[in-house]
Amino acid sequence: MTFDQMLEKxxxxxxxxxxxxxxxxxxxxxxxxGRQLTGDERVGLAARLPIxxxxxxxxxxxxxxxxxxxxxxxxLATRTGRTPATARWDTGAVLATVAHLAGPGLLDRILTxxxxxxxxxxxxxxxxxxx
Numbered sequence: 001m002t003f004d005q006m007l008e009k010x011x012x013x014x015x016x017x018x019x020x021x022x023x024x025x026x027x028x029x030x031x032x033x034g035r036q037l038t039g040d041e042r043v044g045l046a047a048r049l050p051i052x053x054x055x056x057x058x059x060x061x062x063x064x065x066x067x068x069x070x071x072x073x074x075x076l077a078t079r080t081g082r083t084p085a086t087a088r089w090d091t092g093a094v095l096a097t098v099a100h101l102a103g104p105g106l107l108d109r110i111l112t113x114x115x116x117x118x119x120x121x122x123x124x125x126x127x128x129x130x131x
Contacts, residue, residue, distance in 0.1 A: 002050055
């Protein structure tokens, strides 16, 4: 998938009126995700993203303490000046496409690395073990 194709898919997923809006949202969400992922999962995802998206993603230094899914959305809202509801919408629009690019195996490994709450952001059910 090219970066233009990725943006078009995100524009459609998020019902954004312009390509520019989709691009702005994409860069913001990928930068936020780049602050959360480390190790082989980070490298693997960067390799599957279009180069423009990979550069935004890998330009970020991962945080020492990863955020929960809800913390991720709140942090994105703060950094972009959007409401948490809008940030959640933007996150879902971008991460649904990222999940498609990652594929099920890599996405499983990414979700295992991240704290709780991310599966829904990637468009998956959050499954938990029974106690």
